[in-house]
Amino acid sequence: MAGDKLSRVSVATRQETWVGRAVPRLEDEALLRGEGQFMDDLAPIPNAGHAAILRSQLAHARITRLDASRALAAPGVAGVLTGQDVRAMSRPFPVGVEGARPYYAAAGEVARYAGEPLAVVVAKNRYLAEDALELIEVDYEPLEPVLDARVGEVVSERAFSYGDPAAAFAAADLVVRQRFRFPRWSCTPVECYGVVADWNGATGSLTAWANFQGPFTLHSVAAGALGLRGSKLRLITPPDSGGSFGIKATVYVYVVLLGLASRKLGIPVRWTEDRLEHLAGSATATARETEVEAAFAADGELLALCYDAIDDVGAYLRAPEPATTYRMHGSLSGAYRVRNVAARNRVVLTNRCPSGLNRGFGGPQLYFPLERTMAIAAGRLGLDPAELVRRNLVGADEFPYRTPSGGLYDSGDYEGALDEALELSRYAERREEQHHARAEGRLFGIGLAIVVEPSISNMGYITLAQTPEERAQTLPKSGNAEGATIAVSPLGGITVRIGTTPQGQGHATVCAQVAADALGVEPDDVEVLTSVDTSTSAWTVASGNYSSRFSGVGAGAVHLAAQKLAAKLRAIAAHELGVEAHEVELREGKAWAGEASVSLRRLAGLAHWNPDALPPGVEPGLVENAFYAAPNLAPPDAQDRVASSAAHGFIADVAVVEVDRETGQVVVLDYTTVHDAGRLLNPLLVEGQVRGGFAHGVGPALFERVEHDEDGNLLTGSFMDYLCPTAPDLPPLTIGHRETPSPFTALGAKGLGEGNTMSVPAAIANAVADALGIDELELPLTPPRVWELLGR
Amino acid sequence: MIVLELVVNGRSCRETVEPRLLLSDFLRHNLGLMGTHVGCEHGVCGACTVLVDGAAVRSCLLLAVQLEGSRVETVESLAADGKLSPLQRAFHECHALQCGFCTPGILLGATDLLSRGKPSRAEIEDFLSGHLCRCTGYTPIVDAIARAAGVDAA
Numbered sequence: 018m019a020g021d022k023l024s025r026v027s028v029a030t031r032q033e034t035w036v037g038r039a040v041p042r043l044e045d046e047a048l049l050r051g052e053g054q055f056m057d058d059l060a061p062i063p064n065a066g067h068a069a070i071l072r073s074q075l076a077h078a079r080i081t082r083l084d085a086s087r088a089l090a091a092p093g094v095a096g097v098l099t100g101q102d103v104r105a106m107s108r109p110f111p112v113g114v115e116g117a118r119p120y121y122a123a124a125g126e127v128a129r130y131a132g133e134p135l136a137v138v139v140a141k142n143r144y145l146a147e148d149a150l151e152l153i154e155v156d157y158e159p160l161e162p163v164l165d166a167r168v169g170e171v172v173s174e175r176a177f178s179y180g181d182p183a184a185a186f187a188a189a190d191l192v193v194r195q196r197f198r199f200p201r202w203s204c205t206p207v208e209c210y211g212v213v214a215d216w217n218g219a220t221g222s223l224t225a226w227a228n229f230q231g232p233f234t235l236h237s238v239a240a241g242a243l244g245l246r247g248s249k250l251r252l253i254t255p256p257d258s259g260g261s262f263g264i265k266a267t268v269y270v271y272v273v274l275l276g277l278a279s280r281k282l283g284i285p286v287r288w289t290e291d292r293l294e295h296l297a298g299s300a301t302a303t304a305r306e307t308e309v310e311a312a313f314a315a316d317g318e319l320l321a322l323c324y325d326a327i328d329d330v331g332a333y334l335r336a337p338e339p340a341t342t343y344r345m346h347g348s349l350s351g352a353y354r355v356r357n358v359a360a361r362n363r364v365v366l367t368n369r370c371p372s373g374l375n376r377g378f379g380g381p382q383l384y385f386p387l388e389r390t391m392a393i394a395a396g397r398l399g400l401d402p403a404e405l406v407r408r409n410l411v412g413a414d415e416f417p418y419r420t421p422s423g424g425l426y427d428s429g430d431y432e433g434a435l436d437e438a439l440e441l442s443r444y445a446e447r448r449e450e451q452h453h454a455r456a457e458g459r460l461f462g463i464g465l466a467i468v469v470e471p472s473i474s475n476m477g478y479i480t481l482a483q484t485p486e487e488r489a490q491t492l493p494k495s496g497n498a499e500g501a502t503i504a505v506s507p508l509g510g511i512t513v514r515i516g517t518t519p520q521g522q523g524h525a526t527v528c529a530q531v532a533a534d535a536l537g538v539e540p541d542d543v544e545v546l547t548s549v550d551t552s553t554s555a556w557t558v559a560s561g562n563y564s565s566r567f568s569g570v571g572a573g574a575v576h577l578a579a580q581k582l583a584a585k586l587r588a589i590a591a592h593e594l595g596v597e598a599h600e601v602e603l604r605e606g607k608a609w610a611g612e613a614s615v616s617l618r619r620l621a622g623l624a625h626w627n628p629d630a631l632p633p634g635v636e637p638g639l640v641e642n643a644f645y646a647a648p649n650l651a652p653p654d655a656q657d658r659v660a661s662s663a664a665h666g667f668i669a670d671v672a673v674v675e676v677d678r679e680t681g682q683v684v685v686l687d688y689t690t691v692h693d694a695g696r697l698l699n700p701l702l703v704e705g706q707v708r709g710g711f712a713h714g715v716g717p718a719l720f721e722r723v724e725h726d727e728d729g730n731l732l733t734g735s736f737m738d739y740l741c742p743t744a745p746d747l748p749p750l751t752i753g754h755r756e757t758p759s760p761f762t763a764l765g766a767k768g769l770g771e772g773n774t775m776s777v778p779a780a781i782a783n784a785v786a787d788a789l790g791i792d793e794l795e796l797p798l799t800p801p802r803v804w805e806l807l808g809r
Numbered sequence: 810m811i812v813l814e815l816v817v818n819g820r821s822c823r824e825t826v827e828p829r830l831l832l833s834d835f836l837r838h839n840l841g842l843m844g845t846h847v848g849c850e851h852g853v854c855g856a857c858t859v860l861v862d863g864a865a866v867r868s869c870l871l872l873a874v875q876l877e878g879s880r881v882e883t884v885e886s887l888a889a890d891g892k893l894s895p896l897q898r899a900f901h902e903c904h905a906l907q908c909g910f911c912t913p914g915i916l917l918g919a920t921d922l923l924s925r926g927k928p929s930r931a932e933i934e935d936f937l938s939g940h941l942c943r944c945t946g947y948t949p950i951v952d953a954i955a956r957a958a959g960v961d962a963a
């Protein structure tokens with residue numbers, strides 16, 4: 018891909034902007050008063066029946082009988098939808114891999130994971146629905162569950178090679194070979210799924226309200242399963258969503274399930290998932306087992322990297338999987354200059370809940386083996402890990418940098434960020450301290466993690482699951498675009514509508530900042546509508562909340578729409594003031610030409626009430642839609658190279674730990690992260706994302722793992738067993754920020770919500786391995802597991 | 810069915826309820842107080858925390874009928890005279906909420922905590938271990954409660 022022509026946009030450099038300031042959130046007031054509008058708070062349609070879902074108690078079983086007759090006779094019951102109904106009324110969910118096991122919204126003859134829906138009861142209220150659920154009689158014929166991914170059915174396998182790995186290995190002074198397992202875990206937002214579904218028999222259409230984070234590609238997937246053209250599936254998201262971190266993408270399955278229940282029973286149906294259902298049957302991150310082989314020269318140069326990965330996606334390959342496998346494809350080489358890279362990816366089915374989006378999405382699974390490998394190599398080469406990293410980092414003068422697998426790193430100063438992390442963490446001093454601690458017999462360790470954090474996914478990367486020949490037969494997929502609408506009312510009120518379905522990230526505040534800059538008003542003057550309605554919002558197949566795409570394309574779309582509207586306002590004002598449009602400046606709620614001004618309110622009134630006075634060629638009304646597309650995101654090429662993301666932040670982390678010999682407890686003494694996410698649109702929110710991403714990284718590092726027994730029963734089925742970190746569990750965090758603007762996004766911003774979730778498990782694992790003096794360890798590093806390692 | 814009389818946010822209520830109705834469902838569905846959020850229904854996450862006679866309780870672990878004659882306060886009561894309380898303001902200033910789903914429960918738990926004296930930072934962290942927040946990483950919440958308590962933020 019040498020000689021690429023790269024699209025760039027100029028980065029706004031205007032001073033005194035709202036963008037870039039730590040503007041406190043506009044969202045907070047309602048949320049603090051308990052006046053948020055979350056899914057279960059809404060009653061968008063009257064007289065909805067309440068659903069409860071019967072789920073398989075076994076991980077793998079033939080359903081030989083399912084008799085709902087007693088349930089149907091129970092008080093208040095409106096009806097029952099069974100797995101057989103689901104099969105008769107819908108099609109399997111489309112997925113990006115040919116020949117995958119058909120996946121429906123409920124099990125038919127065979128249940129394939131404990132928690133899989135078998136039937137839906139709809140009743141007057143949830144209590145009555147759950148009563149009736151217990152009256153459904155199910156006979157199971159147990160089947161052998163597959164729980165070891167190494168013997169599971171392979172539904173997708175591909176191998177990739179870039180450069181000449183074989184020659185690099187032949188020339189290597191050191192080869193590191195190691196197997197790594199990244200656990201199945203889940204970000205568990207505090208709000209669970211919620212759906213209200215209303216089938217309209219007359220129009221043959223479904224309206225569904227759901228705390229979904231799309232539309233994304235998954236609106237089309239849901240519509241496909243329902244056999245509806247997209248316009249017949251109207252999805253509406255509530256204004257507020259109680260966290261997601263990716264997990265709520267899979268609400269689409271329940272949109273279909275409850276939509277079918279509504280269709281069968283002829284009434285609207287509502288369902289709010291409970292926590293036990295969420296842990297058993299929503300989605301989890303993909304578990305990955307990776308064998309790494311890495312070739313190094315004696316001076317520490319990383320010559321080649323080979324990955325052999327097995328991704329356990331659970332009982333069904335469910336869209337957008339196998340996206341976890343390919344999300345990081347352009348970043349297989351991490352932050353390093355290595356040119357020889359190979360990967361073999363196998364996607365495997367087991368009898369567990371299907372996987373889905375989860376914060377970091379492919380990143381933690383990549384960086385745990387990669388960064389552990391670097392630390393192991395440093396030990397064998399007799400180099401300090403920081404020195405080994407430094408010798409391999411992509412240089413600040415090499416951007417934009419094309420990775421061997423096709424990634425295009427937009428900008429950065431990796432070594433500068435590493436230096437800052439070493440300084441902030443007092444790395445040299447800590448190494449001294451380690452020396453003394455070891456002399457005293459203490460288990461004291463220091464770990465690094467170096468992460469390139471991709472954001473704004475290329476919609477085409479998933480097609481790497483197909484061969485180049487298969488891809489050539491289908492419509493190429495590429496890019497990542499987002500839409501936004503901005504309108505000014507006849508009284509001058511400004512409304513922005515977005516498609517990025519925020520779940521706590523503060524999109525409304527940032528969009529108000531962006532619009533305020535363009536229109537010369539204050540963020541408080543801008544209303545931001547976060548509710549998406551697929552029938553009325555400006556959206557595209559990429560729209561939604563995933564891959565940290567908001568600050569790049571979401572805010573970018575608002576920026577473009579607001580610029581279009583500002584241009585129109587300037588044209589109208591110029592006509593009023595008798596000057597040229599380029600002489601007009603929008604500020605303080607007015608349009609100015611020198612000393613003369615006209616208020617925004619007057620301009621709005623003119624455009625709405627007095628179109629006769631508009632300048633020639635200017636349309637009446639003040640509404641603008643705009644779509645912003647991230648550049649440089651072509652479909653995968655014939656050599657399987659892909660720019661899998663548009664922007665790439667950088668993270669350098671240092672973890673310092675001490676391990677208690679008696680109990681095996683890991684105490685993180687302190688943790689330092691230096692983050693470069695390009696231009697920071699709102700530093701207050703950035704800090705929030707870094708802290709949240711950090712906490713979600715500490716989870717699988719030390720506490721969180723979805724576990725099953727040998728029969729496939731879920732052992733972590735409640736919050737008493739699935740341990741999320743609480744306030745005293747999180748170590749002190751020091752954050753450093755650097756800003757290397759992206760030349761490829763409208764505002765110079767990069768995504769930043771996921772990077773620390775990618776880096777923290779690797780950094781803590783490296784620190785614990787350093788403390789214990791071992792190479793092999795498995796996450797999460799719970800006291801029993803570490804205690805076992807100590808006994809070895 | 811049982812007739813239940815209690816005072817919620819200063820207003821007397823008389824409702825006829827099933828004995829098995831959870832307090833959380835009673836507040837949300839019978840009284841329309843949607844600020845009380847339900848996150849786990851097994852007493853771990855703390856999102857549904859309300860005050861009963863001034864003490865923080867999990868509304869998902871109580872039956873409404875247990876509240877006969879009690880005084881209940883929910884998040885809707887905190888902004889007296891329409892103005893955010895100092896604790897609510899501190900949450901805003903410290904960016905102590907993101908999605909805001911766990912926030913009402915934490916606000917009520919912290920109200921109880923602050924009513925019992927000036928907590929140290931460690932005591933705030935200890936209190937907060939009874940609430941799950943998946944967005945913030947907790948530190949800004951500790952900062953906010955410390956600020957409302959007049960405790961040194963460091």
